[in-house]
Amino acid sequence: MQVDVVQWLFFGMLSVLVIGGALAVVTTRNIFHAALWLIVSLFGVGGLYVLLAAPFLAAIQVLVYIGAIVILIIFAIMLTRRLMGLREVPNNQWPFGLAAAAITFLVLSFGIILSSSGSTPLFASFREPVLAAVTSDSLRDLGVALVDPNQYALPFILASVLLEAAMVGAIVLAREEN
């Protein structure tokens, strides 16, 4: 029972980080602060990965998202601002955005809760999965999965080609015309 409390405690703290950071990203007026709250939110997501027994993904999350993508976003903010401290106001269609987001969330949570309880005939066969212990080394399995030709070697190679194309494209796009 005690272990349950600890797990729920950490899950609660991390969820607060994730959701709170995300809410701050979308509501804060200063766009630089929004980037910093994005860091908080992404860090919380990394913590959730640790809870979900995927430490490699947590490290990659911090390394790639916080250590590279957010720095890129901050660079873009610095290079494209007109005045320091220009306040960001929501645009004209924010009520529609709010309504759409709220409806989407209602539909999604409806589907999640209905399917987990198995109450409707559509989801009768689906039961809440029982949490099994992680038996093998997920890191090694992930490595094997990425290079095994029977598994995900082809998507892996395609992803690297995509990255190379994106790199070349980004350099060409952002180059000064001289």
Next chain:
Amino acid sequence: MVDFLVSSGWDKNLAVIVASALGAVAVSSLGLVWILVSIWLERKFAGRVQDRLGPNRTGPYGLFQTFADVGKLLTKEDITPAGADKHIYNLAPIMAVASVILIFGVIPFSHNWIGADLNVGALYFVAVGSFATLAVLLAGWASNNKYALLGAFRAIAALISYEVPMILSLAVPVMLAGSMSMQDIVKGQSIAYVFAVPVSALIFFISQLAEVGRSPFDLIEAESEIVAGFNIEYSGMKFAMFYAAEFIHAFVICTLTAVLFFGGWRLFGFGTPGQELMGWITVWAKSFALYIVVMLLRNTLPRIRIDQMMGFNWKFLVPLSLVNFLMVMFLARPFTPDYAAADAAVAAGGLAAVIGGIFGNGFIAELPRTVVLLIANIVLFWGAVSLLRRYGAAQRQLIEARYGTPKAVAPAPATGD
């Protein structure tokens, strides 16, 4: 510790949490306490190299100099520049120090003494090091100062560029040990990896030096470069935190190199489970030896320009580390150490038994791979250096074609003093 708490009647999970918290406090205090010594050491060393005494007033041999400095910085007025973003301005030095102290959590100090034996330990400290990069960016932005921002831009460009060869050369001991856990990397080093892949060790050391911002890659925060770069507007305790972060970082990279390439808490046959304290002392001794190298580099080499730094990284270090990575990948596989065969060879007697007696059975198991990789590394290094010399000669010819060869200047006659 947990057993002690449980036996005094605490609840088991609470005991685990409290023991972990105390362990975290102990590990993080290590670095902070060590700076008190290392700053004094650095200044004395620099003094001696520069043919002067260094601090010798405050206390015997100037030992209390660091305390005096901390006292001065603590009593300075806490200024926040006008128009600066207060929260970010205060957050940046904290993040700089925190990111560096977090690295201590995965360093194995002995057979069982490690903060947290993560199975992704090698990736963890790279991820945490990227927080230091973020701290530099926040400091430059929050100071509301054009020069701080420019300094921060240059610093970030250098820092994220040097992460590439660092990760590539870090992948080599991970490949050789077959695991990302720092303890496993140390346990797999019956022969220290620096003897197998010296090129990787060198690239890792150089790129970590650049990550710290230590000479010769000083331009990130040197006083003559855009007036101290991103920490212009910081004074008092906040500047002290940046300063402390730099020193802790400089020491922790020596410890990392010692653990990843020089064998960590292993010393030939030592490092067995019974000799925890010897392992601890070995780690500190090895990192201290590397720290002396760092200090020597700081006091002897001139500073490198930013464009030279970037050119060095992208045109030399990255291709070299890529080629080294590929080479190790292909050559290490067929020679994977076979510990069972080594045990059989030692049991069979003869020369193998003699060597195994002195150095341990693992030594014999890893010997073929080490020799092959060492030869390949020497060939690679020789090739890289000859390419570099040819490049240097071509540059020199370009310059001499424009400006002519320099004439030999006769030395000024001695004026007799």
Next chain:
Amino acid sequence: MVPLTAYLIVAALLFCIGLYAVMARRNAVAILMGIELMLNAVNINFVAFWRFLTPGTQATASGLQVGMAGQTFAAFVFVIAAAEAAVGLALIIAVYRNRRTVVAEDIDTMKY
């Protein structure tokens, strides 16, 4: 133990907040941040389903196995997010150079 439903609800909430950011913010960089939030929500879903459904499934060498599908696709989402952030931000910088603005509403004509 924390049930799967809890993780899915958190992911759905994060997704909807990202959706709101994409639809209601003016600055193009803020829209990109909303997209990153949505990608993270999807990633949480992937990893949560992997953890609850196929955590210890060993991969065997016959046919396509789905043992590590969750983590593998989460890794691919990282790659895609990085590529998309790089290209998107390069686009924003290029647009800023031409139009001197990054407000999404002002960049809506192909002419002039």
